[in-house]
Amino acid sequence: MSISSKSEHDQEMPLVAHLVELRSRILRALLVILLIFIALMPFAQDLYTWVSAPLRAYLPEGATMIATGVASPFLAPFKLTLMLSLFLAVPVILHQVWGFIAPGLYQSEKRIAIPLLISSILLFYIGMAFAFYVVFPIMFGFFASVTPDGVAMMTDIGQYLDFILTLFFAFGVAFEVPVATFLMVWIGILDLQTLRDSRPYVIVGCFVVGMLLTPPDVFSQTLLAIPMWMLFEVGIFAAALVCRSAKHPQNLPSEHL
Structure with missing residues (x-):
């Protein structure tokens, strides 16, 4: 700055x-x-x-x-x-x-x-x-x-x-995913389309994070990974709305929303 x-x-x-x-x-x-x-x-x-x-x-x-x-x-x-x-x-x-x-x-x-x-x-x-x-x-x-x-x-x-x-x-910490996703788009580290194309890797990453952050049982790992994935989608949606309304450089054409 x-x-x-x-x-x-x-x-x-x-x-x-x-x-x-x-x-x-x-x-x-x-x-x-x-x-x-x-x-x-x-x-x-x-x-x-x-x-x-x-x-x-x-x-x-x-x-x-x-x-x-x-x-x-x-x-x-x-x-x-x-x-x-x-x-x-x-x-x-x-x-x-x-x-x-x-x-x-x-x-x-x-x-x-x-x-x-x-x-x-x-x-x-x-x-x-x-x-x-x-x-x-x-x-x-x-x-x-x-x-x-x-x-x-x-x-x-x-x-x-x-x-x-x-x-x-x-x-x-896992429930902060929407904020982190929004910030990455807003400050220009990643664009929306790149995040959308990365969904398969994000899903795998959520389960890896769930494995690392929770005790070694499949239930707690899954119950952490699935909300993380859904919150990632919420972050993308929020970033798309804000970027579109503000005409941010990372904004995408309307047909991609």
Whole structure:
């Protein structure tokens, strides 16, 4: 981006001032995370009971989750509360990022960036909700149904937490596919027709990503790959609409839409 495209305030701000502002915004984000953590910590045990419900619903009668580590009964809820604080602070974190980069953007770029920022936050939370309310019940129900005879299904609370946090993050990031697709078209990295022609490779790539980001079972891999593919199509559709209405250089003739 050329210097002339920036605001006068941004032109006059030296490097040290930029670093000071960056430090200030990082500290604000950390402070919000800390405040949320302090507010949630009294409910740490209840929060763990809530997130473990999808698994406990499929445990055999009389079976419970177990803690194999001495400090696990404390550390698992503590870690969960800390991660939830981070997830809940995502809007504030992105707002601080936006406040730092906004002065260097064109006005037209700001009009696109704000909806993208809001969409990113919503899609991340939707991805986590999809994992919790759709994927977890199906997956844990399957695991419980294939438990061999003579084997007691009693999951360690620490291993369960690591397992679901990985899935939360994987689905949250995966649901950002429409935003990433739109940005690639908008800034000119790829054009719409190239993305359309790449569908077969994208589908394969979605399943590869599902294999890498989820536990080694076909159910969670498929439940991540298929939404990623569908969200890729949503991103193409949104980019086509915006590029057409704005007469962007990447716009395609109407017969291709």
